[in-house]
Amino acid sequence: MVTKRDIVQLCKKLYEKGFVVANDGNISARIHGGFYITGTGSYFSEIDESQIVKLDEDGKPVLGEYSRTDPTSEIAMHLEVYRQRDDATAVIHAHAPYSTAFSLLEENTITCLLTEIKYTLGDIPVAPFAKPGTEEVPESIRDLVKEHDAIILSNHGVLTLGKSLDEAYWNLERVEHFSKICYFSRSME
Numbered sequence: 042m043v044t045k046r047d048i049v050q051l052c053k054k055l056y057e058k059g060f061v062v063a064n065d066g067n068i069s070a071r072i073h074g075g076f077y078i079t080g081t082g083s084y085f086s087e088i089d090e091s092q093i094v095k096l097d098e099d100g101k102p103v104l105g106e107y108s109r110t111d112p113t114s115e116i117a118m119h120l121e122v123y124r125q126r127d128d129a130t131a132v133i134h135a136h137a138p139y140s141t142a143f144s145l146l147e148e149n150t151i152t153c154l155l156t157e158i159k160y161t162l163g164d165i166p167v168a169p170f171a172k173p174g175t176e177e178v179p180e181s182i183r184d185l186v187k188e189h190d191a192i193i194l195s196n197h198g199v200l201t202l203g204k205s206l207d208e209a210y211w212n213l214e215r216v217e218h219f220s221k222i223c224y225f226s227r228s229m230e
């Protein structure tokens with residue numbers, strides 16, 4: 042089972058990779074009887090286990106389980122992924138720069154021409170703009186997440202999921218690397 046320590050380590054990795062800065066981004070994982078999720082305002086470079094919040098199956102913080110923050114304001118987006126995908130064990134939201142750059146273009150889908158991505162993630166949809174931290178966000182991904190393990194959030198960032206924390210992370214790496222290659226390729230046109 043995923044531990045708070047696993048999530049803390051992944052937060053630091055995302056920061057070191059430049060996929061998040063400051064208190065951007067959030068991570069969650071399905072555990073026995075509920076979830077772990079990063080706390081609101083947590084700085085990924087300095088986060089510790091006291092900033093990982095334990096939630097029950099309904100997504101409510103577990104009483105008596107100490108954490109010094111409330112859950113991330115994007116909690117509804119994470120819970121929506123778990124509602125739509127029984128196979129999801131982990132969800133990552135980040136502002137990785139190349140993927141986020143794509144989120145600023147008015148494109149509905151980033152069509153995948155790279156073989157490796159075609160057979161792993163497929164085309165990467167861009168969810169319509171939704172104001173961060175509101176109910177608009179889960180609504181914007183509801184249908185897309187049923188069929189995609191990676192989604193770009195319009196004018197915002199990127200969301201990935203996986204059967205494990207590692208898989209969610211690899212999907213994030215894949216989207217970001219793919220976005221970077223697309224950037225170079227389009228620059229050569």
Ligand SMILES: [Zn+2]
Nearest residue numbers: 066173197198
């Ligand atoms: Zn964000």
